[in-house]
Structures are given as C-alpha cells and as structure tokens.
Amino acid sequence: MLVFPNAKLNLGLYITGQRPDGFRNLESVFVPLPWTDALEVLPAPADSETTLTLTGIPIPGEPATNLCLRAYELLKADFDLPPVQLHLHKVVPIGAGLGGGSGDAAFALRALNDLFALQLPSDTLENYARRLGSDCAFFIQNKPVFAYEKGDVFEPVALDLTGTACLVIYPSLHISTAEAYSRVQPRTPRHDLRTALRQPLETWRDAISNDFEEALTPHYPVLGEIKAQLYEAGAAYASLSGSGSAVYGLFPGLEMPPSLELPVEYQVWAGRL
Numbered sequence: 001m002l003v004f005p006n007a008k009l010n011l012g013l014y015i016t017g018q019r020p021d022g023f024r025n026l027e028s029v030f031v032p033l034p035w036t037d038a039l040e041v042l043p044a045p046a047d048s049e050t051t052l053t054l055t056g057i058p059i060p061g062e063p064a065t066n067l068c069l070r071a072y073e074l075l076k077a078d079f080d081l082p083p084v085q086l087h088l089h090k091v092v093p094i095g096a097g098l099g100g101g102s103g104d105a106a107f108a109l110r111a112l113n114d115l116f117a118l119q120l121p122s123d124t125l126e127n128y129a130r131r132l133g134s135d136c137a138f139f140i141q142n143k144p145v146f147a148y149e150k151g152d153v154f155e156p157v158a159l160d161l162t163g164t165a166c167l168v169i170y171p172s173l174h175i176s177t178a179e180a181y182s183r184v185q186p187r188t189p190r191h192d193l194r195t196a197l198r199q200p201l202e203t204w205r206d207a208i209s210n211d212f213e214e215a216l217t218p219h220y221p222v223l224g225e226i227k228a229q230l231y232e233a234g235a236a237y238a239s240l241s242g243s244g245s246a247v248y249g250l251f252p253g254l255e256m257p258p259s260l261e262l263p264v265e266y267q268v269w270a271g272r273l
C-alpha cells in the first residue's frame, strides 16, 4: 500500500497556558497542505524482521526512532500484526512547522489499519496518534479544524481555502519544536481566531497572528525578511507556520503564486491548497 502523507499549515497560533504535564495549551487552526512524502507499507513474511528504508531528505536521529516505526510498534502492542516492510521517501522539510513527521505517523497508522483490516474508527486512530505527538491526531481526519489543548483536541471550522494559491518557503533553518516553545510565554490570545477567520482573508493580516513568529523573529531575522517578501509579492496573508521555520503566503484570486528569487538552498512549495 502506497500513501502520500501531507503537511499542514497553522492559521494563527496562540500559546495560552502552561499545563501540569509540562506541555502548553494552544489555540490554532490547522489546514492540510498538499506538500507530501511517500510511504509504502507492505506485509513481510512471518519469519522476517520489520524494516524501514529511507530515501529523500535525511531525517535526524536513529531510524529506529522514526515515527513510522513507532506507529507500527504502537499498533503491534495491541494487535497481532505480521512484520512489515516500510519505505519512506522524505520530501517535506523537517523542523519546519509543517508537521511532516506527524503526518507520516498518522498515515502509517491509517495504512496499517486499512492493510490489516483492523477496522479502527477515526476516534480510536486519533487516540493512538495522540500518543505519538501533539499534532499527529490532526492528520487522521486531515481536514481544517480549530485545535486546542495540546493541539490534539478539535472543533470543526467552516473554512474552505480549497484552490487558494499558496507559496511556502523553508529557509533551510531547522527550529526544533521544543526550542520554539521554550522561547514563548503563555498569555491570553491576542485575537479571537474563530471570529477573525470568518472575516474575508484580506482582513487576516491585522486580525490573526502566531505567537512563535513574534518570539522567534528577533532570533532569526530571515523569518521577517521572507514574510516581507511575500507581502511585497502580493500575498493577502503571510505567516510563519507552527513553530517554524517555514513561512507561507496566501494569494487568493491567482491561478498560481508568483515565483520569487530566493537562495538556492531554500526549499519551496508552490501550488493551490
């Protein structure tokens, strides 16, 4: 079985409180971004070992800690799964705020559920996903949601950005999620995200913000430079995604976003949501 785990964008992000478990409460709207990896999951002979092979962008850390393998081990602890051969072709930049690793984990759970006819409903898969990472559960249903608590509890949002031209720029700068959280002090949300997102996209610039962007831009000025470049190129809305370092621009009304002159080491996704 071959699946294509996608990434996500955060529309607004507020760190609202410190939790007793050491994590932070947040409020954000997550939307799927069709920048994808490719993940193959094949059943392997009963007497063989489970394997993971990797191509594409190198992933920091030991392959044994890869979220695809962790997803398999999580289900194997509860179900009589045969060994599998996993192959991940990594495309989505890492440490980008695009949730690429979380998407791989959730798609691995979904693929194993389908391949071995486990018949687990979405809420059960979401509970497994939550154990792998705070934003993993979003990728089970993979549709726009208002996310709160650890970013793993959802409410539906009436938001349809389908077809909106979008440019995502990753300045080859790995910002770890833990480092980003350590730089932000929880506070009352600056804006009411659900109300703001019901207004026309052209108003979002002054009505939606990302707390990580404010905290990280003084340390990484390139983030502010890319955002300014996106606005100069005509974006109606531009922001850091999640804890960065990817910055995106939305260009409603265009068939495709404009192309920008950027350093060769940057990775870019241009297309329609």
Ligand SMILES: C[C@@](CO)(OP(=O)(O)O)[C@H](O)COP(=O)(O)OP(=O)(O)OC[C@H]1O[C@@H](n2ccc(N)nc2=O)[C@H](O)[C@@H]1O
Binding pocket: 010, 022, 023, 024, 025, 026, 028, 096, 097, 098, 099, 100, 102, 132, 133, 134, 135, 136, 149, 150, 151, 177, 178, 181, 241, 242, 243, 244
């Ligand atoms: C910031 C967000 C926003 O969507 O996305 P990314 O920028 O990583 O894509 C998410 O909250 C990232 O979720 P995820 O990447 O799954 O984080 P986890 O693996 O669960 O946690 C990594 C580390 O981030 C911190 N963390 C994460 C989530 C949260 N609600 N509070 C936290 O304090 C903790 O220090 C934790 O050890």
Ligand SMILES: Nc1ncnc2c1ncn2[C@@H]1O[C@H](COP(=O)(O)OP(=O)(O)O)[C@@H](O)[C@H]1O
Binding pocket: 059, 060, 061, 065, 066, 067, 068, 088, 090, 093, 094, 095, 096, 097, 098, 099, 100, 101, 102, 103, 104, 105, 175, 176, 177, 242, 243, 244
């Ligand atoms: N399949 C995977 N893809 C990407 N990162 C992975 C994967 N499995 C484990 N990781 C670990 O997760 C970390 C961050 O993953 P990712 O979701 O891409 O971050 P972010 O959402 O902050 O961009 C990486 O540093 C990496 O060590």
